[in-house]
Amino acid sequence: MSDTAPRLSLQALIGAALLAAGRPVAVRELATVLQLEEEAMLRELESFSDVLSAADLGFRVEVVAGGYRLVVPGEVAAQLSPLLAPPPLPALSSAALEVLAVIAYRQPVTRAEIEAMRGGSASTVVTLQERELVKVVGRSDAVGQPLLYGTTERFLMEFGLAGLGDLPPLDGADFSHLLRG
Incomplete structure (x- = not known):
């Protein structure tokens, strides 16, 4: 950076970083880039979020997928839909949503x-992988070492979750009620 370049405020740098990243940015990563302690970074992010809310500028800070990002609220996005690209993907089928729920919770x-939990085929796993909502996270120790599936950061982003702990609770930890038949 040249000595003659204008010095940006910390909030301007936070906004620019969240916009330029195009993905959720972890507090630790942002703190490192902006040379702040993590606690100070959290305070600055809260302050930046408050400033955006008060200014009513048509976007806000969202905590999702373990980080922070700038988003356009749904009511604003609806008015701007002709400008937004690409068009949304077709909705997931009920079978795909069932498989996604089983993977997310289990x-x-x-x-x-x-x-076994669905009482039917899990062929929609391929569709969920293509949409980057689930991925192979390893192999089971069971005979044949079948693939293990888990959700992705994109899953968290698409469903507006900061982490898996934000999933709505199921009744108890027993998944047997999900079995059909």
Whole structure:
């Protein structure tokens, strides 16, 4: 950076970083880049979020997928839909949503376990992988070492979750009520 370049405020740098990253940015990463302690970075992020809310500028800070990002609220996005690209992907089928729910709540999970819980095929795993909502996270120790599936950061982003702990609670830890038949 040249000595003659204008010095940006910390909030301007935070806004620029969140916009330029195009993905959720972890507090630790942002603190490192901006040379702040993590606690100070958290305070600055809260302050930046408050400034955006007060200014009513049409975007806000969202905590999602373990980081922070700038987003356009749904009511604003609806008015701007002709400008937004690409068009949204077709909605997931109910079967795909069922498989995604099983993976999200039970991960890591094998395809056979998904099929046992659903009482039917888990063929939509491929579609979920193509949409980058689930991924292979390892192999089971079971016979044949089947693939284990888990959710991705994109899953958290698409569903507006900061982490898996934000999933709505299920009744108890027993998943047997999900079995069909």
